[in-house]
Amino acid sequence: MPGLEDLYREIILDHYRNPRNRGELTSPPALRVEGFNPLCGDEVVVYLDVDGDRIDDVRINGQGCSISQSSASMMSSAVKGKSLDEARKLIRAFKSLMSIHEQRLDGDGQPVDEPIAPEPGVALGDLEALQGVVKFPVRIKCATLSWNTLAQGLDEAENGAG
Amino acid sequence: MALDVTRVKKDFPLLDREVHGRRLVYLDSASSSQKPRAVLDAMDDVYETHYANTHRGVYAIAEEATAAYEGARGKLARFIGAAADRELIFTKNVTEAINLVAHSWARHNLGEGDAILLSEMEHHANLVPWLMLREERGVELRYLPVTDDGHLDVNDLDRLVDGVKLVSITAMSNVLGTLTPVREVADAAHAAGALLLVDAAQYVPHLPTDVAALGCDFLGFTGHKMLGPTGIGCLWGRESLLESMPAFLGGGEMIRDVRLDGWEPTEIPWKFEAGTQPIAEAIGLGAAVDYLEALGMRDVRAHEIALAGYALRTLKERYGDDITIFGPPDPNDRGGVISFTFRDVHPHDISQVLDESGVCVRAGHHCAKPLMRRLGVGATARASLYVYNDEADVDALADALQSVSDLFAR
Numbered sequence: 415m416p417g418l419e420d421l422y423r424e425i426i427l428d429h430y431r432n433p434r435n436r437g438e439l440t441s442p443p444a445l446r447v448e449g450f451n452p453l454c455g456d457e458v459v460v461y462l463d464v465d466g467d468r469i470d471d472v473r474i475n476g477q478g479c480s481i482s483q484s485s486a487s488m489m490s491s492a493v494k495g496k497s498l499d500e501a502r503k504l505i506r507a508f509k510s511l512m513s514i515h516e517q518r519l520d521g522d523g524q525p526v527d528e529p530i531a532p533e534p535g536v537a538l539g540d541l542e543a544l545q546g547v548v549k550f551p552v553r554i555k556c557a558t559l560s561w562n563t564l565a566q567g568l569d570e571a572e573n574g575a576g
Numbered sequence: 577m578a579l580d581v582t583r584v585k586k587d588f589p590l591l592d593r594e595v596h597g598r599r600l601v602y603l604d605s606a607s608s609s610q611k612p613r614a615v616l617d618a619m620d621d622v623y624e625t626h627y628a629n630t631h632r633g634v635y636a637i638a639e640e641a642t643a644a645y646e647g648a649r650g651k652l653a654r655f656i657g658a659a660a661d662r663e664l665i666f667t668k669n670v671t672e673a674i675n676l677v678a679h680s681w682a683r684h685n686l687g688e689g690d691a692i693l694l695s696e697m698e699h700h701a702n703l704v705p706w707l708m709l710r711e712e713r714g715v716e717l718r719y720l721p722v723t724d725d726g727h728l729d730v731n732d733l734d735r736l737v738d739g740v741k742l743v744s745i746t747a748m749s750n751v752l753g754t755l756t757p758v759r760e761v762a763d764a765a766h767a768a769g770a771l772l773l774v775d776a777a778q779y780v781p782h783l784p785t786d787v788a789a790l791g792c793d794f795l796g797f798t799g800h801k802m803l804g805p806t807g808i809g810c811l812w813g814r815e816s817l818l819e820s821m822p823a824f825l826g827g828g829e830m831i832r833d834v835r836l837d838g839w840e841p842t843e844i845p846w847k848f849e850a851g852t853q854p855i856a857e858a859i860g861l862g863a864a865v866d867y868l869e870a871l872g873m874r875d876v877r878a879h880e881i882a883l884a885g886y887a888l889r890t891l892k893e894r895y896g897d898d899i900t901i902f903g904p905p906d907p908n909d910r911g912g913v914i915s916f917t918f919r920d921v922h923p924h925d926i927s928q929v930l931d932e933s934g935v936c937v938r939a940g941h942h943c944a945k946p947l948m949r950r951l952g953v954g955a956t957a958r959a960s961l962y963v964y965n966d967e968a969d970v971d972a973l974a975d976a977l978q979s980v981s982d983l984f985a986r
Contacts, residue, residue: 418932422925455941455948455955477954479924480984554804556924561858 420546421553422480429484429540431520437473439463444471445570449563453553458483460563463561464571467497474560481544481553486560488541505565507533508541512558513548579871579879581966584960587867589966596947598934601972606750606778606818606913607938608800611864613684615803622856626671630855631829631846644699645855648862649845655716655865656795657786658812665811665818665845666858670777670819671701673811674744674795675774676848680821681794682770686741693736693743693770695720695728696950697827699750700943702775706744706911720745721762721904722950726752726910730760737768747779747790751942751958752903753884755779762791771817777801781962782880782911784873803868803963804861807854818844825850832970868963883961887914887970894974898981902951917943918977924958929983933976957980 439446449458456478463471466524472494493501501504504550510530520526559570582722585591588610593600602610628638637846639923646661653664667673687694692706696719709715718736721729728745737743743765747758758774773794779785780795781802787795794817797921798809806848813821824840825849832840841847868876885907891899895918918926923939938958941948948954959973 418929420926427984453940455945456924457954479922481924483922486650550928551922553928 420549423543423546424526425540425543426480426484429487430480433474433483433487435473435494438475439473440473441502444473445567445574447563447567447568447570448476449476449559451482451559453555454479456556456559458482458486458560460486460560460567462567462571463566464498464519465573466567467499469493469496469501473511477522477562478559479553479556481556482559485541485544485557488544489560489564492539492541493564498571501564503533503536504538505568506530507536508544509536509558509563511538511541511548514558514575563569579875579963581879581964584871585964585966587614589616590761595597595934596932598932599972601933601935601968601969603959603961603965603973604779604936604938605801605962605965608801608806608957609781609962611805611860612803612867614867615805615863616965617804619856619860622859626804628855630814636666641855644719644859644862645853648858648865651862651865652810653812655785655869656797656810656812656913657788657944659788662843662845663812663815663818665813665848666812666853666856667809667848669800669809670775670796670798671703671793671809672776673798673809674702674773675885676811676824677744677813678709678965680716680765680824680848680851681711681817682706682742683713684752684822686713686715689716691716691718693718693720693740693741693745693765695745695756696722697726697728697754697756697944697947698744698746699775699777700945701777702744702746703946705851708921715865722752722947725905726754726758728754728761729985730757730764733764737764737770740765742771742773743762745777745804746777747911748776748782749903749947750778750909751915751944751947751956753778753910753915753959754903755812755909755959758790758792766791778911778913785834785875787910791929793817799857799861799864802861802864804864805854805857808857808861811848815844818848823847823850827851829853844878871963880905880961883967883970884910884912884914884966886967887912887959887961887973889968890974891905891916899977900913912941912965913958914957914960915956917953917956918980918983922979923955926957926977926980929980930973930976933972933979935973935976939971 445462461473509533529562626640628641630642653661694703771793776797780797795812800806830850832842927939
């Protein structure tokens with residue numbers, strides 16, 4: 415039976431109480447992407463200042479529970495200064511940590527449903543503290559909200575640049 | 577007579593279980609209620625002894641199933657004071673009941689420039705069907721506001737209702753517990769030449785209901801919030817109105833005749849019941865009505881006034897300004913739905929920590945996002961009471977909130 419201490423680790427509560435990179439960036443030039451969890455009404459706004467291939471700056475706004483807010487805070491620290499490619503690898507590594515499954519058709523047209531594999535060589539650092547969320551399946555959506563929003567922002571950054 | 581909650585609890589098998597090694601304290605009946613043994617047995621009995629499709633076979637068990645299904649309709653019709661059984665249409669839930677009126681009555685009678693009056697405290701089920709109609713037909717939507725203490729603000733009712741063709745409001749808010757002045761709104765609607773549809777999803781399970789006294793023209797409610805199964809709800813409508821309305825879903829059972837070049841609908845209520853219905857669910861809901869009537873709806877209401885009063889007092893005494901409770905402060909003005917925020921802890925986190933103590937409360941926007949915006953919050957936690965809850969359950973909630981306070985203390 416998972417306990418609350420698995421979920422509410424001290425580092426998570428610290429990011430919730432003292433969120434990093436909280437605020438806004440002037441948009442444009444910064445990208446502004448909104449994410450919603452329609453089930454609970456949580457919303458996150460991710461601002462990205464992308465210079466060429468690099469995330470120069472990031473800000474997080476919105477409202478949500480301790481899990482969604484701390485995950486967004488840790489994410490902002492983790493991706494700041496990273497290349498778009500590094501950020502994408504981080505997203506996959508985090509989704510792997512969250513045991514997110516990927517459904518697709520394999521080469522023979524057969525449906526495959528398997529967990530996203532860990533990204534070799536990507537260190538999640540503090541984000542590992544969110545591992546306990548996996549034991550509370552309803553809360554996985556809270557933890558991944560900002561990451562899905564970031565992924566959407568990276569898509570827009572690449573499409574906009576191209 | 578006061579409810580004997582200790583005995584009532586014993587009728588609900590699920591309430592016997594534990595979660596996380598703690599007694600289950602179920603405080604989410606506004607979302608969906610638990611089911612008494614009598615309802616579960618009634619549904620088992622259908623499948624084990626009387627099951628067949630209704631209104632089709634001439635053999636014995638088909639007759640039995642039909643009689644039980646129509647018998648359930650009669651129980652529900654009497655439960656809400658309908659003039660006749662045929663005024664009671666089985667639907668999937670209250671959402672389908674409202675959509676039935678929106679598709680059948682409203683699309684037949686309303687067009688561009690016609691107005692509908694709703695309120696700011698509606699559930700999405702009584703907003704989205706009308707927003708869809710606005711997009712499709714260009715009808716105008718107006719809204720009765722909500723006062724700061726969570727009452728429906730009817731000060732401007734006469735002006736707002738002027739020129740309106742339909743008024744559709746909740747009888748009891750699923751977020752605030754507020755009881756609304758349905759009769760006053762009905763009289764104003766009728767004086768303005770409008771019809772009144774009442775969303776009674778939170779009302780019928782908790783108060784004696786008499787559609788004639790309420791003065792409404794349509795009333796929708798759902799089975800799973802009143803000790804019945806999921807997948808079954810009801811729309812009551814005045815007979816003449818239902819007669820005048822075109823069919824909703826097309827298919828088997830709702831026809832008098834079908835030719836390759838046309839069709840004719842059958843009579844009400846079956847005109848609105850296309851396809852094989854949730855037969856066991858309807859019969860289970862009939863058993864839930866029997867159960868509630870045996871308790872007595874006046875006693876159910878008296879129990880909830882007393883228990884809501886106890887909950888409001890207890891939470892305020894224990895937590896003072898750390899807890900914000902929304903809705904009318906007088907338990908006589910509300911049902912046993914208590915939405916609150918606690919310190920600055922997000923409702924999801926409140927609910928998660930309460931679960932550790934076996935206490936089930938809902939967290940979120942409760943499918944009423946416009947009301948959340950009016951209250952100036954993104955979400956609330958909501959504890960809701962029913963016949964199987966007692967003061968010990970409220971105490972368990974109050975105790976468990978202390979661990980929320982401890983965990984999130986700065």
